[in-house]
Amino acid sequence: MSAVETATTVDAVAGDWQPTADELAGGLRTMLLLRRFEEEMQRLFLRGEIHGTVHLYIGQEAVSAGVCSALEAGDWVAATYRGHGAALAQGSDPEALAAELLGRRTGTCGGRAGSMNIVDLDHGLVGCFGIVGGSIAAATGAALGCRGGDRVAVAFFGDGATNQAYFHECLNFAKVLELPVLFVCENNLYGEFTPLAQSTAGADIAGRARVFDIPAARVDGNRWEVVAAAARAAVARMRAGEGPQFIEALTYRHLGHSKSDAGRYRPPEEVEAWLARDPIDQLRATLADDERADAIDAEVGGELTAAVERALAAPFPDPAVDRATEYAP
């Protein structure tokens, strides 16, 4: 079974949420924001404005856009080094995010963090975590902090992360304590250059959750409304006190793993098949209102261009002024 076939023969989704046209348009807006933002960042990286490395999310937008649409203020999200999508889906300011990647004083973290380590507590982002699997722990902990209330936490992580210590220990821990944490595995079929099946014994990621008695849905991660429905159902169960939930979202990154990767390890047919399943195209088709879609795209594009310009105009932090302290007072 090819990867695309796999992605389309997923579990039926628990939950019967039917989005309105406005909701679909809202989802499309978020996804376009994520897409256009990343395209801008890619350009800036190639121009040498962004330093170090950058991991782009293009192609996977439906996952965080879908999941975060099911959350409320006060809920928490932990994401990965590939985390711009989750940050924006949580409402993080694109200008500040761009400024952070550009290393500017006005960045989300004052330029201290950079792309891989963004934190934005005001928008419920506990953090982006550079250690594969680290997000799983952060969200588990946030959920421990939420126990007894009705707030929930979400961990985003990749398929490769399911082979990490954090994955196993935290899923077990969360279930033993019945913590309200939603584990969202963005299965994009590769960890860096290594195909899933070569690193992940059994290749049954949802099964790895089910063996802990954690309810797990395997869904088409390229369809916003499918992810959003699964997330709504999972979040409702968590708010009802049913403990941790799991979603495996099958998706694909359109580009390489990070800056320098041309992605040559992936068969061209595979890439093509997935490009044909672009989540934005699919949601446009569902919305079936090209005029509205184009208007949203134009609006998002305009806002972003302005935001990036402002970010580029912002000053770098001045070490003489950035009075950092080792310890919180």
Next chain:
Amino acid sequence: MSAVETATTVDAVAGDWQPTADELAGGLRTMLLLRRFEEEMQRLFLRGEIHGTVHLYIGQEAVSAGVCSALEAGDWVAATYRGHGAALAQGSDPEALAAELLGRRTGTCGGRAGSMNIVDLDHGLVGCFGIVGGSIAAATGAALGCRGGDRVAVAFFGDGATNQAYFHECLNFAKVLELPVLFVCENNLYGEFTPLAQSTAGADIAGRARVFDIPAARVDGNRWEVVAAAARAAVARMRAGEGPQFIEALTYRHLGHSKSDAGRYRPPEEVEAWLARDPIDQLRATLADDERADAIDAEVGGELTAAVERALAAPFPDPAVDRATEYAP
């Protein structure tokens, strides 16, 4: 379902090995050796001759005696801080083992290691590991060292260890590389004072292996011939190149977790029910030759008494003479 019921409604064992009377007698001899040794050590501990702490194996003898009976010279075993059983089942010298616990120069490790950290490479014991889960890594590594030959490695570990990072990462690693390692979980229903179900989500230990596509058998760990048959079948599959195997052996420690634990967290009925399933009594019953069994017991007892006497007479290491070096030359 009570713990005892659980233990007796286990999977059918793959493999149709039928032990001869001599083989049964050999199994009984090993188990009696383990039992009498531990009883001696308990006495010595209470007399203050053994220092620090000691974790007794009494009640679980059928597991390592059964598994190790399926191994050959050149195979490797890694065990835990509760590892005297595995060491003796591998043929480690009881006198040296006793001397090690007594801290004597003639100990298996010259008195440097102590009860929790015994190593005896000459008898295929890669080590006893004081870190919960550490044995899993050591055996996985030994199996990596055996790849391509026909030697195999075995990891013994407890139910509590299945919540550790090592468990998950190493099972996946071993399956991805198809390493010849047999994972043996000695499920004695408690990790220290905590019952399995309170720490182990899903409580399905064998399932945690199966989700990695590792064949797993859940067996009655108090019946030597059952464990031995399962181990023989698993070892045969490994030698045939079928990769890692898993056995969950249900058993019970008769005593507390370690020296100072009176085991008050366990319901008396539960303890009683398990005492009634003593693995040595059961194997005696299967052998159905009391005279032979008594003779073995007497012989083992005599040998041990002499061994312990010699160990007690041995000198302590002299730090002026024990010329330790930080590095291997």
Next chain:
Amino acid sequence: MSDTTFRKAICAALEEELERDERVLFFGEDVAAAGGVFAVTPGLYERFGPGRVFDTPISELALAGAAFGSAVVGKRPVFEVMFGDFLILAMDSLVNQAAKFWYISNEQAPVPLTVRCAVGAGGRFGAIHSQTPTPWLLGVPGIKIVAPSTPADAKGLLKSAIRDDNPVVVLEHKRLYSISGPEGDGTVPIGEANVVREGSDITIVAAMRGVHDALAAAETLAGDGIEAEVIDLRTLRPIDERTVLESVAKTNRVVMYDEGPELGGWARGLLGAVAERGLEDIDDSWVIASGELPIPYSPTLEDDFLPSAERLADEIRARVKAPARA
């Protein structure tokens, strides 16, 4: 205040802080229903219930991660890692998550997290149950490490750790759990060393159980007419260089006394700091630590491996009697 034991002082600190601030949580392996394998925390579970005090699976990395995440969202978690040796399994979360968050988040929120663990050798527990994790964590900016030597400091420093807005590792030396002393009734400030004995001839710097050895050695030396000043560091990161420098300025001789190892331990680094900032004050300076080996099990080997009050007194006697540097 009446006398108490080190372990009871710790339990009292936990109890008072759990009582005082409902954001405080306490968890670990067998700490709740069983009251801890070193019998340090009985009664807390019964008093505060499973929402505040609970047992966990044997998953040190998850414990640290859960503490980190809950701290970021407003709790004040305290967790126990049974033996300091096991802390190494939790280090990624401590070092790459908790210790960095305050800075890289641009100070959006602190990480008020406390880890307690039993540390130290001499109990015949062998190489994997006797280590002190100081060397692994000493070079981690953002972490604090406290290391009490008395019941009052154990209580006061733990209370300070719980109220501190940074990740704090609390080291509890196993061979101190049963000692007695005044309980103390407040917090003890993190980062301040304590001159526990005044003297003019040499400064002995120590921590935890080493302080008791140092005091014993000082008593012996007093019989020989040598007056040793003894400094109990109490905190190992950040380290109170000032108190040490002030003492060395007076005594002109200093010995750093630690359970070891020497390379990578606090003792040598502190001597380096003294050499940097107080070079002109030093006439003689050295480190006494353990051998550079794993900790042995056998009593004869372990006793020889560890530094001792006798060795400390002997070396000081030999060096202080020797002619001072011109």
Next chain:
Amino acid sequence: MSDTTFRKAICAALEEELERDERVLFFGEDVAAAGGVFAVTPGLYERFGPGRVFDTPISELALAGAAFGSAVVGKRPVFEVMFGDFLILAMDSLVNQAAKFWYISNEQAPVPLTVRCAVGAGGRFGAIHSQTPTPWLLGVPGIKIVAPSTPADAKGLLKSAIRDDNPVVVLEHKRLYSISGPEGDGTVPIGEANVVREGSDITIVAAMRGVHDALAAAETLAGDGIEAEVIDLRTLRPIDERTVLESVAKTNRVVMYDEGPELGGWARGLLGAVAERGLEDIDDSWVIASGELPIPYSPTLEDDFLPSAERLADEIRARVKAPARA
């Protein structure tokens, strides 16, 4: 021998050792088919096949554990941990298994294991992809840490590490991968520092990229009439105190220059060792390291955070011109 790059020298060492000894294995995340994320190991998989060179899951703890177990039974595993920052996930196996085995087994077998990892800051990789794991491992008896600064040393030390019968951590500074230099043609002994520039006025001790800063500072200072001796430590555990002491006996001044942090790093501890063994030789001594913070991302912050050749030269100029201690 012709010039090569640091990364190619490493690959050559691996290739030669894989060729020379069939017990050598090499594995890690994306090191085989893809040739490594820093493009250090291309071609090895093609040449030696999946039985000797292979990719692994993202499971640092299992990698270290598998290396340990295979080493004990006779293999000579080399594994890569992509960034030194991730080594912390593997530390339990390195510290509680590999480093202790030789001693506690009573020397039944050695643990010939090598870990390679990319370390160091300055590449704008942020706080979790820029650390050097030295502080975490410096205080672990039984471990060796090597830290080359040139292609020849990278090759020679890696070859020595693979042939060494102990666990060796090989630190590869990211900002050295592309430098060129002679390839060298043998092993370089572990534990021996290298005097890379002679001088009589001050000793600069450095490692890895710091050596290049030290040499640059020495050139600048030569213009001011100050002759600095530069020592490339090359090994951080065990540390070659003798070479440093001999140099300080000659120059009477020493500065330890490290990417930092100061508390818990090798620099302060080495200064402590000099204060213990060579006190009478020191007229001035100090440490230059980074700030006690996580490593910042923004170029302005990171550049300010890290020590530099300029700062090194400036501080030396200011202190050496000052009147020497009486």
